[in-house]
Amino acid sequence: MSAEKRITRKDMKQDKLVTTTFKATDYIQKHKQLFLIAVVAVVAVGIIAYYFSAYGTKKETESMVQLGKGDIALLGGDYNAAVTEYQMTIEKYGSTLNGRKAYILLGRAYYGLGDYKNAKKTYEEYLDKFDGKKPTLLYRAALVGLAASLRNLGDKALAADYYLKAAADNPSDDEKAYLLLDAARCLAEAKEYKKASDIFKQIKEEYKFSLYSSWADRELAGIPD
Numbered sequence: 001m002s003a004e005k006r007i008t009r010k011d012m013k014q015d016k017l018v019t020t021t022f023k024a025t026d027y028i029q030k031h032k033q034l035f036l037i038a039v040v041a042v043v044a045v046g047i048i049a050y051y052f053s054a055y056g057t058k059k060e061t062e063s064m065v066q067l068g069k070g071d072i073a074l075l076g077g078d079y080n081a082a083v084t085e086y087q088m089t090i091e092k093y094g095s096t097l098n099g100r101k102a103y104i105l106l107g108r109a110y111y112g113l114g115d116y117k118n119a120k121k122t123y124e125e126y127l128d129k130f131d132g133k134k135p136t137l138l139y140r141a142a143l144v145g146l147a148a149s150l151r152n153l154g155d156k157a158l159a160a161d162y163y164l165k166a167a168a169d170n171p172s173d174d175e176k177a178y179l180l181l182d183a184a185r186c187l188a189e190a191k192e193y194k195k196a197s198d199i200f201k202q203i204k205e206e207y208k209f210s211l212y213s214s215w216a217d218r219e220l221a222g223i224p225d
Contacts, residue, residue, distance in 0.1 A: 060097075063092070067098045070102065103126040103138075108145065127142050130142075143162050151186055160195075167180050204216045
């Protein structure tokens with residue numbers, strides 16, 4: 001029997017925004033796919049700012065200004081304008097850190113439009129170009145974005161694979177629990193009940209005395225014998 005998972009200070013520091021967002025309200029429970037994609041990308045601003053301050057160039061300055069146009073549109077809910085600005089950022093500065101962030105937020109903008117096919121395409125393109133490369137927060141956001149897009153397109157089993165891949169990419173305990181829950185739910189929806197049950201049981205074991213354990217227990221009760 002594995003030991004109960006403990007949240008370290010390092011976890012809390014690295015994933016503070018993600019953890020806070022996940023715990024906020026029932027609204028996030030209903031819309032957490034969008035939050036997980038967007039918030040992880042926003043957390044990466046700190047990483048980008050570090051590189052910018054240390055290695056800032058004219059190109060980085062220009063890319064940040066261009067990216068900001070998309071951010072303003074996205075925050076204002078103008079997803080079509082955000083798509084245009086992020087596409088331009090990628091075309092001009094796709095190899096920079098700001099360009100990489102633009103991929104994640106372009107997928108987020110497509111997701112907001114309900115255009116899951118283009119969201120999927122965007123995240124796949126990011127992973128093809130930058131698979132496994134730092135910053136890890138953007139990499140994990142791309143995995144989650146792809147999983148969420150596939151889920152909405154009806155490919156539940158493949159979506160589960162990407163949720164599990166993201167869960168294995170060293171997230172905080174809170175984020176890992178959510179990713180495992182989503183993976184198991186996708187497998188249950190795909191009628192892969194044995195795999196789903198195993199993951200729900202894993203959650204119950206690893207997150208004893210937590211809300212995640214209660215959710216997993218409730219989901220297990222709904223799986224056919």
